[in-house]
Amino acid sequence: EVRLVESGGGLVQPGRSLRLSCTASGFAFGEYVMGWVRQAPGKGLEWVGSIRSYGHDGATEDAASVKGRFTVSRDDSKSIAFLQMNSLKMEDTAVYYCVRVRSDSIHYYYYMDVWGIGTTVTVSS
Amino acid sequence: QSVLTQPPSASGTPGQRFSISCSGSSSNIGVNTVNWYQHLPGTAPRLLIYSNNQRPSGVPGRFSGSKSGTSASLAISGLQSEDEADYYCATWDASLNGQVFGGGTKLTVL
Numbered sequence: 001e002v003r004l005v006e007s008g009g010g011l012v013q014p015g016r017s018l019r020l021s022c023t024a025s026g027f028a029f030g031e032y033v034m035g036w037v038r039q040a041p042g043k044g045l046e047w048v049g050s051i052r053s054y055g056h057d058g059a060t061e062d063a064a065s066v067k068g069r070f071t072v073s074r075d076d077s078k079s080i081a082f083l084q085m086n087s088l089k090m091e092d093t094a095v096y097y098c099v100r101v102r103s104d105s106i107h108y109y110y111y112m113d114v115w116g117i118g119t120t121v122t123v124s125s
Numbered sequence: 126q127s128v129l130t131q132p133p134s135a136s137g138t139p140g141q142r143f144s145i146s147c148s149g150s151s152s153n154i155g156v157n158t159v160n161w162y163q164h165l166p167g168t169a170p171r172l173l174i175y176s177n178n179q180r181p182s183g184v185p186g187r188f189s190g191s192k193s194g195t196s197a198s199l200a201i202s203g204l205q206s207e208d209e210a211d212y213y214c215a216t217w218d219a220s221l222n223g224q225v226f227g228g229g230t231k232l233t234v235l
Contacts, residue, residue, distance in 0.1 A: 035224075037170075044213060044228050045170065045229070046226065047223060047224035047226065050224075062223075097170065102175070108158060109175070110160075110217045111215070113175070115169040116169060
């Protein structure tokens, strides 16, 4: 069974850091682009960022709203994707979903075909 | 304000044919394929349609997608009560260099 399980969410103060983990199983993790999508309370889905497989170039892409603060990384030996979140703001409060991404190199197609159940991050003093 | 525009809410009756629109621009829908996701609160979102009109295995055939120019639509033939959910369109935006979502459409089945 293909599965993604997020962990690491919680309550954190503004300006602090948090690292989310996504443990994958049931597929060849290293061959896929992995990413993160979030949903703030009462809001819609928002793409956070993704990382390509190291078989391509391992490049990361990030949303403008988190660029310079959030970093997506991966450990293919453990089938884990990470989201390092620094300088957290109250508007980063959201449920964070780990996603498996199918994409070509020019993003003509780019879609999330497997989703985790999410982990909640609350930024508050 | 979302880059892709969807109606925020919609309603229909069981058995009805229903569609949701998604409007974009020449830097997103105009050049890249569109995907649709279904999201029931408290659960993981689910890929419903990818590459404009392709259904993943397990998605009922009554869901279909189409794209024309800078707009796309999701159609549901034979609406069922379990279709009550939030629906999002999404695509890659070449100008923003990122994945963009519509604001979501909350579908109520009366």
